[in-house]
Amino acid sequence: xxxxxxxxxxxxxxxxxxxxxxxxxxxxxxxxxxxxxxxxxxxxxxxxxxxxxxxxxxxxxxxxxxxxxxxxxxxxxxxxxxxxxxxxxxxxxxxxxxxxxxxxxxxxxxxxxxxxxxxxxxxxxxxxxxxxxxxxxxxxxxx
Numbered sequence: 001x002x003x004x005x006x007x008x009x010x011x012x013x014x015x016x017x018x019x020x021x022x023x024x025x026x027x028x029x030x031x032x033x034x035x036x037x038x039x040x041x042x043x044x045x046x047x048x049x050x051x052x053x054x055x056x057x058x059x060x061x062x063x064x065x066x067x068x069x070x071x072x073x074x075x076x077x078x079x080x081x082x083x084x085x086x087x088x089x090x091x092x093x094x095x096x097x098x099x100x101x102x103x104x105x106x107x108x109x110x111x112x113x114x115x116x117x118x119x120x121x122x123x124x125x126x127x128x129x130x131x132x133x134x135x136x137x138x139x140x141x142x143x
Contacts, residue, residue: 025048028048030051035055037050047070065110066088066089079101092105094117101124104125108131
């Protein structure tokens with residue numbers, strides 16, 4: 001059962017990351033209160049997608065380059081996600097379900113892919129990709 005949940009969570013993050021790649025822009029949907037989204041795009045063909053449901057969730061996505069995709073999905077309370085992309089053709093996505101999670105995804109290069117899921121409470125993740133063609137995926141279940 002646990003492997004089914006993890007596999008489904010990874011598939012969901014990858015789908016969120018890949019879905020906005022067809023269009024450039026910023027897509028935000030927030031439901032709840034106290035949620036915050038911030039970001040910056042310098043370059044062309046960059047896409048930011050954020051979907052937050054809950055209370056006091058924060059997401060920041062910054063893109064410097066061309067053709068980058070950054071996606072954040074958070075459901076719960078007091079979650080924070082920061083995605084920093086510098087270069088071209090990078091894709092990063094994070095899904096956080098529960099409370100008090102923090103994720104920082106940093107991509108400095110070209111053609112990097114990072115995706116992660118955190119479930120439960122109080123998980124922390126920090127992924128730093130430098131160079132080109134790196135692929136990172138993580139799943140954490142915290143009590």
